[in-house]
Amino acid sequence: MEGYRLIYLTVGDKSAAEAIARRLVEQRLAACVHVMPPGQSVYWWEDALQWREEQVLLVKTSAALADAVIAAVAGWHEDECPCVVSLAVAEGHPPFLAWIRAQLREA
Numbered sequence: 001m002e003g004y005r006l007i008y009l010t011v012g013d014k015s016a017a018e019a020i021a022r023r024l025v026e027q028r029l030a031a032c033v034h035v036m037p038p039g040q041s042v043y044w045w046e047d048a049l050q051w052r053e054e055q056v057l058l059v060k061t062s063a064a065l066a067d068a069v070i071a072a073v074a075g076w077h078e079d080e081c082p083c084v085v086s087l088a089v090a091e092g093h094p095p096f097l098a099w100i101r102a103q104l105r106e107a
Contacts, residue, residue: 003063004089004097009073009082010041010054017055020076024059029069031103034058060100063088 007030011017014035021033036056043050061069066086073084089097 002097002101004092004100005059005061005063005066005069006087006089007057007059007061007066007069007073007084008087009057009059009077009084011057011082012052012054012078014038014055016078017057020073021057023076024061024069024072027072028103028105029065029072030059030061031100032060034060062101062104064106065104 009020011020017035021030021035024030024033034057036058038053038055041050041052041054059069070084070086074082077084
């Protein structure tokens with residue numbers, strides 16, 4: 001089985017989420033980006049406790065394109081240190097994984 005990735009990232013608002021999702025799919029770096037409803041994140045940043053509404057994006061892509069997705073998101077993101085992590089997909093429905101592969105550009 002070819003390698004696939006689910007990339008988890010957060011952004012500060014709906015317009016940023018939609019812009020990143022659209023660019024990733026248009027550039028065929030992602031087969032699909034699921035934009036989740038807003039939620040709250042609590043974290044430390046620069047020695048201060050932060051509480052921020054954020055949107056989560058789940059990016060479906062290949063292992064070969066994961067680094068390109070991470071680099072693109074980091075370049076488009078409004079945060080100095082954006083949350084962008086790649087999670088390996090160990091198993092999946094073969095027809096769905098084949099659909100992902102068919103939607104992507106070559107790495």
